[in-house]
Amino acid sequence: MTAPTPAPTAPSRSALLARALHGHRAALMDLYAELPDDQAHFAAWEGGMTFVALADHLSGSSERMLAMLQGQTPGALPAPSADLPAARARLQHTTEAAMSAIAALSNEDLSRRVTAFGGREMPIAALVDMLVTHEAHHKGQVWMMARMIGIKPPMFVKMG
Numbered sequence: 001m002t003a004p005t006p007a008p009t010a011p012s013r014s015a016l017l018a019r020a021l022h023g024h025r026a027a028l029m030d031l032y033a034e035l036p037d038d039q040a041h042f043a044a045w046e047g048g049m050t051f052v053a054l055a056d057h058l059s060g061s062s063e064r065m066l067a068m069l070q071g072q073t074p075g076a077l078p079a080p081s082a083d084l085p086a087a088r089a090r091l092q093h094t095t096e097a098a099m100s101a102i103a104a105l106s107n108e109d110l111s112r113r114v115t116a117f118g119g120r121e122m123p124i125a126a127l128v129d130m131l132v133t134h135e136a137h138h139k140g141q142v143w144m145m146a147r148m149i150g151i152k153p154p155m156f157v158k159m160g
């Protein structure tokens with residue numbers, strides 16, 4: 001007689017949060033791979049963020065969140081990326097760093113409160129959720145801008 005197969009364990013809360021961010025960021029990076037380099041500084045409206053500025057903004061948000069997770073005050077943002085290849089590389093780097101940090105969080109970590117934006121205190125889980133929501137918001141802008149320059153974006157969230 002064989003032993004019963006153990007029921008699969010549910011993914012941890014941190015794994016679910018990491019997966020949510022990854023689904024958005026992976027789709028974003030797929031679209032950025034399709035953007036022509038000569039459109040790096042396209043903006044949908046006067047004074048709006050360009051493709052490069054949006055990528056840098058999302059990368060910077062990830063970097064700021066990582067500092068907050070460690071109880072640090074986020075430092076100044078790095079200089080803007082000069083072009084789309086630099087912005088793509090920065091997105092890749094910050095994606096890997098954010099995914100590792102989020103996936104490593106324990107349930108106790110997720111409940112721990114940190115000082116976040118504007119001195120507001122919040123649980124780390126809420127901070128990570130805010131990062132995912134922020135990512136989706138700006139990713140929608142990138143999707144719209146891509147359509148404005150004739151690029152059909154991929155599926156909004158990358159599965160798997």
